[in-house]
Amino acid sequence: MKIKYPNPSIKNEKTQAVKTHGMLFENALNTTNEYYRLHNKAIIYKKPTPIQVVKVDYPDRTKAKITEAYYKVPSTTDYNGVYKGKYIDYEAKETISKSFSFTHIFPHQIEHLLNVKKHGGIAFVIIYFKSFDEVVIIDIDAFNSEYVEASKDNSRKSIQFEKALQIGKTVKKGYTPPFDYLKVVDEIYF
Amino acid sequence: MKIKYPNPSIKNEKTQAVKTHGMLFENALNTTNEYYRLHNKAIIYKKPTPIQVVKVDYPDRTKAKITEAYYKVPSTTDYNGVYKGKYIDYEAKETISKSFSFTHIFPHQIEHLLNVKKHGGIAFVIIYFKSFDEVVIIDIDAFNSEYVEASKDNSRKSIQFEKALQIGKTVKKGYTPPFDYLKVVDEIYF
Numbered sequence: 001m002k003i004k005y006p007n008p009s010i011k012n013e014k015t016q017a018v019k020t021h022g023m024l025f026e027n028a029l030n031t032t033n034e035y036y037r038l039h040n041k042a043i044i045y046k047k048p049t050p051i052q053v054v055k056v057d058y059p060d061r062t063k064a065k066i067t068e069a070y071y072k073v074p075s076t077t078d079y080n081g082v083y084k085g086k087y088i089d090y091e092a093k094e095t096i097s098k099s100f101s102f103t104h105i106f107p108h109q110i111e112h113l114l115n116v117k118k119h120g121g122i123a124f125v126i127i128y129f130k131s132f133d134e135v136v137i138i139d140i141d142a143f144n145s146e147y148v149e150a151s152k153d154n155s156r157k158s159i160q161f162e163k164a165l166q167i168g169k170t171v172k173k174g175y176t177p178p179f180d181y182l183k184v185v186d187e188i189y190f
Numbered sequence: 191m192k193i194k195y196p197n198p199s200i201k202n203e204k205t206q207a208v209k210t211h212g213m214l215f216e217n218a219l220n221t222t223n224e225y226y227r228l229h230n231k232a233i234i235y236k237k238p239t240p241i242q243v244v245k246v247d248y249p250d251r252t253k254a255k256i257t258e259a260y261y262k263v264p265s266t267t268d269y270n271g272v273y274k275g276k277y278i279d280y281e282a283k284e285t286i287s288k289s290f291s292f293t294h295i296f297p298h299q300i301e302h303l304l305n306v307k308k309h310g311g312i313a314f315v316i317i318y319f320k321s322f323d324e325v326v327i328i329d330i331d332a333f334n335s336e337y338v339e340a341s342k343d344n345s346r347k348s349i350q351f352e353k354a355l356q357i358g359k360t361v362k363k364g365y366t367p368p369f370d371y372l373k374v375v376d377e378i379y380f
Contacts, residue, residue: 043305045266048240051256066241066259076235080270082277085310089272115233120275 025094025128032177044081076112087121094128099158113140122189137184138168215284215318218368225367234271266302277311284318289348303330312379319351327374328358
């Protein structure tokens with residue numbers, strides 16, 4: 001774990017970056033989680049991307065070089081860990097669209113999050129709506145209600161941004177950490 | 191998730207296999223965790239092995255083939271999840287030796303488990319001693335005491351099996367699931 005001292009100029013760059021580039025929402029979340037670990041607020045990590053290794057070469061005795069492998073469908077979600085003694089588990093998504101399409105999440109991931117909540121854990125989806133530059137946390141039960149409703153109705157296969165605001169809560173952007181989402185977790189779950 | 195119906199003959203094979211082959215302790219743990227999920231006892235998964243992807247080819251538009259990648263040092267531990275509302279986190283190890291060498295676990299993994307416990311989670315090391323055909327769970331605080339003691343004493347860099355039995359608790363082997371380790375977790379933590 002690298003220690004990052006507060007440096008507003010660097011954090012500012014990151015927050016800017018979130019606004020302009022894809023995939024950097026994940027970086028901002030990782031930075032946030034690193035901040036939480038360093039400040040003993042929570043221990044939350046991104047899980048490694050599951051990869052099916054097919055072929056490994058050994059150019060020398062100590063080094064294994066993977067020469068054929070494929071991305072696998074993740075069994076669960078992106079992030080999990082412990083917060084205030086509780087298990088916390090969430091899936092992070094970003095969209096450039098004005099609504100979040102349910103095709104961006106696997107049904108077994110929704111099922112996993114519902115199960116987590118049944119077992120007493122904290123479970124939600126966190127969505128970065130790029131075009132509105134807003135991050136919204138939606139509890140998995142609320143998210144699932146929308147999902148179930150949408151599956152009955154062929155014309156509706158997504159959550160509109162306005163609807164996300166109604167059923168979820170927005171996360172304020174900052175410098176350290178970039179997205180202090182545990183504040184919102186406190187509001188929803190504690 | 192594939193559903194596996196109880197089939198004593200299959201489970202029996204697996205338990206046998208644990209006795210004879212390496213790496214199958216992990217399979218037995220995975221089967222146990224699958225059993226727990228199916229029976230709504232706990233949601234615990236093995237984390238994917240972290241891999242650094244260097245080169246990806248696209249033989250066709252839909253398929254990504256990784257052609258150069260390397261194994262990375264894991265940031266955390268093998269397994270985590272939720273049990274009775276609590277966060278649970280552990281590292282699984284096996285050894286053919288009569289003692290467990292501390293070289294088989296990374297110091298940052300011990301630190302991670304200690305942190306988990308500080309945050310109110312359940313944290314331990316589970317070791318399969320192949321030569322004794324015994325599985326022992328050692329709470330991370332007890333494990334760390336041994337580790338700290340050993341680091342002061344140059345002649346001792348491992349936990350003897352007998353010592354493991356003293357500071358830990360053995361897990362009984364069975365058929366479904368192969369290692370019902372949550373029973374031991376109940377004894378230690380609940």
